[in-house]
Amino acid sequence: MLRRYISYTTNKFTNCRHVSQSMLQSTVDEKSGIATVTMNKPPVNSLNLEFLEEIITLLNKLQKDKVRGMILTSGLQKVFCAGLDIKELYKPNPDRLTKFWTTLQDTWLSLYTTSFPTVSVINGHSPAGGCMLAMSCDYRVMVGQNYRIGFNEAKLGIFAPKWFQNTIIAVIGQRKAEVSLTTGKMYTTDEALQIGLVDETCADADSALKKGTHFLNNFQNISPWAYKMTKDINRQSTIQWLIDNKQKDVDFTVEYMQSPGVQKNLELYLQSLKSLPPLKLISEIN
Numbered sequence: 001m002l003r004r005y006i007s008y009t010t011n012k013f014t015n016c017r018h019v020s021q022s023m024l025q026s027t028v029d030e031k032s033g034i035a036t037v038t039m040n041k042p043p044v045n046s047l048n049l050e051f052l053e054e055i056i057t058l059l060n061k062l063q064k065d066k067v068r069g070m071i072l073t074s075g076l077q078k079v080f081c082a083g084l085d086i087k088e089l090y091k092p093n094p095d096r097l098t099k100f101w102t103t104l105q106d107t108w109l110s111l112y113t114t115s116f117p118t119v120s121v122i123n124g125h126s127p128a129g130g131c132m133l134a135m136s137c138d139y140r141v142m143v144g145q146n147y148r149i150g151f152n153e154a155k156l157g158i159f160a161p162k163w164f165q166n167t168i169i170a171v172i173g174q175r176k177a178e179v180s181l182t183t184g185k186m187y188t189t190d191e192a193l194q195i196g197l198v199d200e201t202c203a204d205a206d207s208a209l210k211k212g213t214h215f216l217n218n219f220q221n222i223s224p225w226a227y228k229m230t231k232d233i234n235r236q237s238t239i240q241w242l243i244d245n246k247q248k249d250v251d252f253t254v255e256y257m258q259s260p261g262v263q264k265n266l267e268l269y270l271q272s273l274k275s276l277p278p279l280k281l282i283s284e285i286n
């Protein structure tokens with residue numbers, strides 16, 4: 001059984017505080033107060049129930065520690081986050097699926113409403129829920145030219161709920177969000193920059209981390225209270241929609257995911273994942 005542990009240590013030479021959970025590592029730079037959170041759940045950082053629970057726990061801890069900003073990135077070679085763990089959706093146990101979806105809603109609410117600014121450094125493929133993870137941050141920097149990002153849910157025969165779609169609309173606008181979601185297109189780095197899915201691109205992960213830090217330094221002279229109030233007002237309608245419709249969204253999803261048509265589509269998709277080389281898969285579905 002995987003040993004789960006949390007440890008907090010301070011390195012007196014680097015002035016960094018490390019928080020390590022089994023699938024997430026966090027390092028807080030004592031001088032700037034910026035936390036770098038690295039997702040490390042091989043093979044593809046897929047979001048299952050336990051991973052989401054760790055993300056919420058860590059976000060709560062960072063909030064309590066009053067960090068000044070967070071950079072979210074991946075410790076894997078070529079994947080930022082492969083989205084929701086399809087195994088949570090395929091042939092699900094209804095009780096677990098209910099808990100999974102409720103935890104997904106709570107994770108999104110925690111990330112979308114952080115009291116500190118957030119940046120995702122997208123250093124690998126980022127489909128569907130992985131793209132949503134990045135969209136839920138305040139700023140996005142994408143690394144290199146080899147990865148794809150976008151919302152391929154339609155290719156899996158499923159659709160994104162209203163709170164998910166509204167988050168995308170807030171970033172790229174109604175028209176581009178509609179085209180992106182209905183076609184399931186996966187974008188290259190340059191295309192993602194062009195439509196505004198990401199804010200900046202750069203050649204390597206180190207430069208991306210510098211760009212992320214540079215963005216977060218904009219907040220050095222901004223009152224945390226003013227930042228949080230402004231963000232809450234800006235994002236309020238989507239947040240409020242989910243708060244008002246949480247149970248309805250869970251009930252609908254649990255029923256919808258178990259329907260024979262959706263299950264068939266997921267089965268076919270899982271088979272195609274096994275039979276096609278992944279990069280080919282991602283480019284073939286463009």
Ligand SMILES: CCCCCCCCCCCC/C=C/CC(=O)SCCNC(=O)CCNC(=O)[C@H](O)C(C)(C)COP(=O)(O)OP(=O)(O)OC[C@H]1O[C@@H](n2cnc3c(N)ncnc32)[C@H](O)[C@@H]1OP(=O)(O)O
Pocket residue numbers: 043044046047078079081082083084085086087104107108111125127128129130132133136152153156158159160161164273274278279281282
């Ligand atoms: C703060 C939280 C915010 C989160 C926002 C959530 C918003 C909620 C609303 C969501 C509603 C909308 C629904 C969203 C649905 C999804 O997200 S479904 C997931 C969609 N993802 C994909 O389609 C990705 C498919 N994977 C790939 O294309 C490739 O695996 C890859 C390019 C990502 C990586 O390629 P490579 O590194 O070569 O690895 P592989 O050999 O392909 O894979 C290794 C291994 O992992 C399995 N796997 C891959 N992806 C997933 C996944 N998403 N879930 C579960 N498992 C996955 C793959 O099958 C391999 O398994 P085996 O080794 O063969 O056993």
